[in-house]
Amino acid sequence: MTAQCTEFLHFQGETLSLCTNPLGDYLEAAGSPLKFYSTSTACWRGYVGTWAIEGGRLYLVKLNGCVRTASGIADVNLASLFPDYPDGVFAHWFTGQLRCPKGALLKYVHGGYSSSYEQDLLIDVQRGVVVQERLVVNGAAEPGAKPGYAMAGFTLFGRDQDV
């Protein structure tokens, strides 16, 4: 187990860590020709997406990832996956809850997105449209604790290494 790097969410003027992967099911269902390649144990999904909520809707606005090709490992971006929508993609396939941890770390768990933080911003989304948001207070960290998403050790893979 390794704590996973987050996605990012632009929301109300802030860039937040996002502990939800709205693209995952899309990739599986859409039969994407891109097969993402993990370059680190901290990012088994092989990509990091940047999302934005604009006008009450969830959009994928940036993607950085790696894929395996016949000639090796290549970098890919949003245009690689959605060539007709290089500036943003409406995530109409996603219904569920976005979780954005805020504040300082309360309890570290070295796996997935399992660590807990002082607050969680929870945003409920239905077919890509925001229906509700709320801030849940989980506790208070020690005085002086540094805010932000935390990850302990992980392993980087070479680009020519089978994983």
Add this chain to the structure above:
Amino acid sequence: MRHLSALEWWGVHLRMLTSPAQAEQLGEVTDPLGRAPALPFGHLHSGWRAFLGKQEAAYSLWYFEVPDGDAAHAQRLRYRGFAWVKARKVQAEFIFEWG
């Protein structure tokens, strides 16, 4: 396309016999910023077309909903989609929404 492992169990979630035209109404996607195709099921349209192409004789189209398997979140959606059914067995499925 995701294939669920227990199709017999999954059959209990079939909700409504429908038609491709009705399904496409449900799958209408519009976006004021034009960031999705104005086609049934938007970015999933090619998957929908592929699913329609799997229709064979005596297939019927059903709408399904699968709630979250976690009892604590029983009201939450897990999947919504459509299935081709023949002789009470699911032959193919198309999922257009995930929880």
